[in-house]
Amino acid sequence: MFKKKALSVFIMFVLAVLVLAGCASSDDSDTSSGDSNSDSGSDEATVKFMHLWPEGSSAQHHKVVNEIIADFEAENEGVTIDLEVLSNEQYKDKIKVLSTSNELPDVGMTWAAGYMEPYVDGNMYAPLDDVINKDDFVAGTTEAFAIDDTTYGLPLELNISSIYYNKAIFDEYGLEEPETIEELNEIVATLNENGVNPIALGNKDAWTGSMWYMYFANRLGGDQDVLTEAISREISFEDPALVQAAEEVQKLVDADSFVSGFNGLADEEAKSMFMGEQAAMYLIASWDLPNYTTNEDVPQEFRDSVGYFPFPKVDGKGNMNNFVGGPGVGLFVAEDSDVKEEAKAFAAYLTEQWGERAVTDVGIIPATKVDTDSVDLHPMYTDVLNDLNAAENITLYADVQMSAEDAQVHLDMIQALFGGEVTPEEFAKAHEEALSQE
Amino acid sequence: MRRIGYILLYVALAIVAVFQIFPIIWLFMFSLKTNQEIFAGNPFALPTDPKWENYAKVFEGGIGTYFWNSIWITVVATVITILIASMATFAITRMKWKFSGLVLGIIMVGLMIPIHSALIPLYNMFLNVNLIDNPLSIVITYTTYNLPITVMILLGFYTTIPREIEEAAIIDGSSIHRLFFRIILPISAPIMSTTVIINMIYNWNEFVFVNTFISSDKFKTLTVGIQNFIGQYMTDWGAIGATLVISVLPIILAFLFFSDKIMEGITASAVKG
Amino acid sequence: MGLNVMNKVMSNKWIIFLYTFPALLLIAVLIVIxxxxxxxxxxxxxxxIGAMEFIGLENYIVALQDTKFWESALHSFLLAIFSALSLLIYLAVALILASKIKGANFLRKIYLIPMLLSSVAxxxxxxxxxxxxxGMLNSILMGLGIDNPPAWLADPNIVLYAIFIPIIWQYAGFYILIYYAALKNIPESLVEAAKIDGATPLQIALKIKVPLIMNVFKVTIVLSIVGSLKYFDLIYVMTGGGPxxxxxxxxxxxxxxxxASYDFGYGSAIGFLLLIITLIVTVIIRKLTASKDEIQY
Incomplete structure (x- = not known):
């Protein structure tokens, strides 16, 4: 008994020491693409690809990507795609860690503008101008992935935000789609009188509240994109329109327009209130369309009762063909990739194929142009695609536009503004200070 | 009077017990609901139409490999941690040397490191020794990061071991290894069971290190099964609930087993003492 | 003569090295570095990402003047205080569970179940x-006739305390388990002797059991305070630090x-300050709780 124990102890001990003493033996373990190929011209290549559409939550995304990968591998003999899938948050954290050691995957997903800036500055992303045909994309999408006129990302999706509403609730109280903020206020008052939550908002994630603020700024600025100009430092953030937008937000909050405790609710909880018919309206981007159209897990009755309207005019100002939105994820190719040519070819192929299949097979709107006539779509998709075609300007989500550091200030300030902890002037001033620091 | 006191005590204990058992029942109901019921429905409510397919989804996702990895990584890391920690604690508390305080100090510093401070340096180190995407990196990290707390828990116990036990053994001519393995380890069985439980829970539920150091599916652990249901814009919470239920079962069984070991150890040492 | 042998054996340098080296090596390489x-x-x-630039102590100086950092430090300290105080409750529960009441074994198992759940759950x-x-809490409150129950995680005055409760609850099982094991380690003979002398259960608990597990209790004070000062999980998932x-x-x-902000240098400086603060607090606690004569059987 004793000997046996002592022996196992000893083995464990030796094992631990061995492992630590240098791990000399693990040289030839299969560590993916890094050592697979140093000469990109040769026949065999493994392209490491990371994405954030796990099979469990995004079955269609996952399936379509896998099919595209299989097609690509069939067309390009000798090229293997080595796939790793993570969930959103874990993906971002892992990319962050990988980049500190310059170990990015050959192809991966990136967000636009502010998010990608540090990677571009650090020469992590390869320029993709040689594989992109800008005419294939909706105007503004590739620009969001470009820095100093060089494109570093191939956009995969495009979203615009609108106010989705429950027609059944609206009908019950004789309400109609509002065209001005005053009409929206009246709707809110009527719903409150009848004990119905007017608007679902989960502002724990702050980008949700940011969309409200951005639309006010968008409408009050009229044809001038004040928010974008303030972020790009053409004008001050203390511009009257941007301050007034903050005032309007607080007016809306003071009128009990949002569900109670919204600053502590996740977007998901708010969404469920809307989908559970506990709230009448919900401002969200078009990525949510499947929930209101094709998603079989959602009761047909509810899906049939959802409509949407563009954000109303404020003070009689605003161009209804202006939207708040932007491309979501895009593909990057690592600058240091050993198989850069194959990686670029794969990224371009994936983007193109994805564009052809995204709306019909997955239900998301790609950044590439979609011919609405040739495909059979749910009417709500057609409406949104038509909105996009008519769009004169899309203000890119503020937290995407700003540098990561400023975005954090913005999101904190949004929570403070909605929570009534700061005045509109303080809100604008905090932004101005953060933005002017660079 | 006494009797009323006991009744009150039992009532209080029962209320707390209900409160403590509730999470497991809640989790089980959660695993049978749709997102809609989970978020907008009454959390007390039974699922209207139990969604057993949540469990089917989990198994379709293929959690077999993850399950096995979780088990062996947890077991190996726990065994090594407790062994190394017991040896160190023994040397620190029972042996006479100048630097025992210093060594204990260094180990205690290990308690204080925030995981996210360590993540990037650790990744870089493992990369340099070619241990990225190798389960050894996970085993070593779990072992090391549990050492401080394990030593601390053992410490309180080791200081209370009567000197006479050691003296008797040494005077009988027993070697120090024999003293440690034959006498000290067995009488510390109850506290070891406690540390086993704590180590197990930590290793079983850990995901930051696995997600960072491992990229191949064949080495990932159960916590990854949860990641599978978190999407870019949509999360399948019912399926996450099912994964959580499936993954908590082995740990409950192991807990019940080791929990009884705490009692057995006492009896054994009482006989010897 | 016996003591001489004892001292010689128990101060064998080679053995000491052999027994502490694995732990020290692992901690030195994977934690200290x-x-x-x-x-x-x-x-x-x-x-x-990319090149770093040496800026001396600037990050640390900025951190010392960063009100957000000090606010977060205050919150961490509050959590540490509440966690340490709650140890008394856990000790009381463990004393009850370890006493010879009917069903104690069964109750103990149930009491510890929540600690098995992952933070996600x-x-x-x-x-x-x-x-x-x-929510359950507000359903109950509204049922009791309270019309406007607070929005627990949205109200900046309440959120911190609201989130302390699950954190403290999450660790209840952990401490009860440790106390329980320590209490069970007390020789039965001591308790029996006291009973024969006519001591009440309360007296036995306070005068015999608690002093005997004082060492363990001191360790748990350190564990709870250190654990609280670097606490992250539920805060991150439930509120993200907001509103x-x-x-x-x-x-x-x-x-x-x-x-999130890609300010890795500054983040590291904050992480390092967190360590320094924790270190100082730990030294103070160790000094405060140090007793001159160790309790022996």
């Missing part, structure tokens, strides 16, 4: 409890800086 590195990164202006549970309109920093703690602030 990363710690030093994080202190070093704290001297850099670095977004985590616990966070989801408490988010449901606290939900302002559909507007009202529930931010040091570790979540550090994470935000390093991973």
């Amino acid at each position: 990363p710690l030093i590195l994080s202190g070093y990164f704290g001297l850099m202006d670095w977004d985590g 616990i966070a989801q549970l408490w988010v449901k409890i606290y939900n302002p309109s559909n 507007n920093g009202a529930s931010e703690v040091m570790a979540s602030y550090m994470y935000k800086l390093a991973f």
Whole structure:
């Protein structure tokens, strides 16, 4: 008994020491693409690809990507795609860690503008101008992935935000789609009188509240994109329109327009209130369309009762063909990739194929142009695609536009503004200070 | 009077017990609901139409490999941690040397490191020794990061071991290894069971290190099964609930087993003492 | 003569080395080195990507004047105080469970179940409890006739305390387990002797059992305070430190800086300060709780 124990102890001990003493033996373990190929011209290549559409939550995304990968591998003999899938948050954290050691995957997903800036500055992303045909994309999408006129990302999706509403609730109280903020206020008052939550908002994630603020700024600025100009430092953030937008937000909050405790609710909880018919309206981007159209897990009755309207005019100002939105994820190719040519070819192929299949097979709107006539779509998709075609300007989500550091200030300030902890002037001033620091 | 006191005590204990058992029942109901019921429905409510397919989804996702990895990584890391920690604690508390305080100090510093401070340096180190995407990196990290707390828990116990036990053994001519393995380890069985439980829970539920150091599916652990249901814009919470239920079962069984070991150890040492 | 042999055996340098080396090596390589590195990164202006630039103590000086950092430190300290105080409750529960009442064994198992759940599950549970309109807590409060129950996680004055409760609850099992094992380790003979002398159960608990596990109790004070000062999990999942920093703690602030704001140098500096603060607090506690004569059987 004793000997046996002592022996196992000893083995464990030796094992631990061995492992630590240098791990000399693990040289030839299969560590993916890094050592697979140093000469990109040769026949065999493994392209490491990371994405954030796990099979469990995004079955269609996952399936379509896998099919595209299989097609690509069939067309390009000798090229293997080595796939790793993570969930959103874990993906971002892992990319962050990988980049500190310059170990990015050959192809991966990136967000636009502010998010990608540090990677571009650090020469992590390869320029993709040689594989992109800008005419294939909706105007503004590739620009969001470009820095100093060089494109570093191939956009995969495009979203615009609108106010989705429950027609059944609206009908019950004789309400109609509002065209001005005053009409929206009246709707809110009527719903409150009848004990119905007017608007679902989960502002724990702050980008949700940011969309409200951005639309006010968008409408009050009229044809001038004040928010974008303030972020790009053409004008001050203390511009009257941007301050007034903050005032309007607080007016809306003071009128009990949002569900109670919204600053502590996740977007998901708010969404469920809307989908559970506990709230009448919900401002969200078009990525949510499947929930209101094709998603079989959602009761047909509810899906049939959802409509949407563009954000109303404020003070009689605003161009209804202006939207708040932007491309979501895009593909990057690592600058240091050993198989850069194959990686670029794969990224371009994936983007193109994805564009052809995204709306019909997955239900998301790609950044590439979609011919609405040739495909059979749910009417709500057609409406949104038509909105996009008519769009004169899309203000890119503020937290995407700003540098990561400023975005954090913005999101904190949004929570403070909605929570009534700061005045509109303080809100604008905090932004101005953060933005002017660079 | 006494009797009323006991009744009150039992009532209080029962209320707390209900409160403590509730999470497991809640989790089980959660695993049978749709997102809609989970978020907008009454959390007390039974699922209207139990969604057993949540469990089917989990198994379709293929959690077999993850399950096995979780088990062996947890077991190996726990065994090594407790062994190394017991040896160190023994040397620190029972042996006479100048630097025992210093060594204990260094180990205690290990308690204080925030995981996210360590993540990037650790990744870089493992990369340099070619241990990225190798389960050894996970085993070593779990072992090391549990050492401080394990030593601390053992410490309180080791200081209370009567000197006479050691003296008797040494005077009988027993070697120090024999003293440690034959006498000290067995009488510390109850506290070891406690540390086993704590180590197990930590290793079983850990995901930051696995997600960072491992990229191949064949080495990932159960916590990854949860990641599978978190999407870019949509999360399948019912399926996450099912994964959580499936993954908590082995740990409950192991807990019940080791929990009884705490009692057995006492009896054994009482006989010897 | 016996003592001489004893001393000789128990101070064998080679054995001491053999027994402590594995632990020390692992901790030195995997904990101490990363710690030093994080202190070093704290001297850099670095977004985590590309080249870093040495800026001396600037990050640390900025941190010392950063009100957000000090607020988060205050929150961490509050958590530490509450966690340490709650140890008394756990000790009381453990004393009851370890006494010879009927069903103690069964109750103990039930009491410890929540600690088996991962933070993901616990966070989801408490988010449901606290939900302002559909949550369990507010359903009960409204049932009791309270019309406007608070929005627990949205109100900046309440959120911090609201989130302390699940954190403290999450660790209840951990401490009860440790106390229980320690209490069960007390020789039965001591308790029996006291009983024969006519001591009441309360007297036995306070005068015999508690002093005997004092060493363990001191260790748990350190564990709970250190654990609280670097606490991260539920805060991150349940509130993300919000609204507007009202529930931010040091570790979540550090994470935000390093991973969300891409200010890796500054984040590392905060992480290093967190360590220094924890170290100082630990030394103070050890000094305060040090007793001159160790309790012996």
